[in-house]
Amino acid sequence: MSDVGKRVSVRSLTGSGGRHATFTDTVGVLTSWNDGVLHITRRGGQSVPIDESALVAGKVVPGTPARRRGIPAAGVRELVEVAARGWPAVETGRLGHWTLRASAEDAPPAGGARGLRREGFTARANSVLPLGDPGMPLAEALTRARNWYEERGLVPRVQVTTGGERTDELLAAELEERGWTGERYALLRVAALAPLADREPDVRVRLTRTPGADWFSLYRRAGEMPHAATKVLTGGASVWFATVEADGGAPGTGGHAAGDTAGGAAAIGRCVVDGRWAGFAGMEVAPERRREGLATAVMAELARAALAEGASAAYLQVERDNEAARALYDGMGFADHHAYHYRRAPEG
Template sequence: MIDVRTLEEVAARTWRGLEEERHGDWLLRAGGGFSGRANSVLVVGQSPGPLPDAVASVSRWYTDRGLPPRAQLPGPAGAADAAFAAAGWTRGEDVLVLTAPLPDRPAPDVPVELSPAPDDAWLAGYRYRGAALPPPARAVLTRAECPMFASVRPAPAPAPPAAVARGAVADGWLVITAVTVAEQFRRHGLARAVMAALAAAGRERGAHSCLLQVSDDNEPALALYARLGFTEHHRYHYRTAPA
């Protein structure tokens, strides 16, 4: 079974900051403020020095870029999590990392369009935490090796799609993100359809397994992913420095 650090580093290759820098084994990422993953230090492996000093240097790195200092702490972060807590960094919600094998699945029963880049309609259809996307989003979304953007369109562009999702493959793992279904089209199987289309494309690119991330309070998504065979691999949470 793949370990937490390796899986997190695979996921990090599919959703990247616009600027990245190693800090010991940790990975500093800045992406103009769009998304936690692209704007946090991934805390895995060895710190670059004593933990209090490492926390302070992380804080300076983000402050220098005009971003709130944030850390992503996967699994049982232990001493590292305690060091951020001791410095006054507040803890956020748990995010579940779910995995599943990628067997052959039936083709989606609605037409799904796959594109190597998101158009304006796709971007309008993706509601990040329920809000419209900020300007840096397009650059973050496309900063991966051969990303795929799936959409179900009830009307031609520029009308927003009924459902969207994004996928990228790294080391045999299809990482699915940005699954969004417009409210008026929910409970019609569209999330399942865009995921099935990405799964088929991922298998063509050599993927054997699938990974996705979901907040622990998103009960509808958790129920869907359980029906699709996903199980919890580990969790992570963020810590954010005091203002």
């Protein structure tokens, strides 16, 4: 019981025993050990129950795996805060060290919000970001947070970070016990910035400070929320948008141009520069233009702009199950830093 909250490695019996016994090793944070059952939260955020009668061996292990050579060093708290600043919500509220974030297209009618469960523009901009103590018991904090979102007709969610030093595994376990379901599992990945720009400038890539109609033609996530999306996307310390036009892009110098067209896009991307960090998002390539190296070209031009502003490290966020995107970013030198997911409030 004294090891609850620590990172452990546990071997358990998963077969029938005897000559054909099989064993499973589970590594993660021990979040509870009650009524003969251990719950271990893995790096990716999944909670694994293990019956103590099946235990074979276990030990406390170091808090984080060894960092790969060339990967920027950073604490989880630093990157969580940088990523939040790079994707700022339209509206925020505070509960102690929790930030409540909302980014919907407009406010619901007065008196008509409760009962609605709208989706705002991305879960990142519409969720509680817990960065410490909310200043009150957890049950009260969750009630206040839930009320805040329901007053706006939005789905109440909490962003939960896992897989690092002093992350939210215990909070995730508490939320699970209260019926808040896990969803939208993702990874935050990091890389050195300079290698991303180590290629010849590509004149097909046009960089601008705001997203135009051609950029939005490929960015489908804005949906019916163009104003909220624009506020979030253009927020941040220093933001760049990259576009490769559908016709291949007009000639230019170094990929920079001030003009804009509504003729559609073959590839797009976004980068926000904040101190030493360059955060990449909105990377999209039209299906008929894939395997032409456009994603790499877009990343390179955005990285070049970020380097010119003094950045040296890169981060991005990718869905855990998006194997194609993970493989692409593996090839660019990105490595997992930590994981995160969302806990959605139960109905009623």
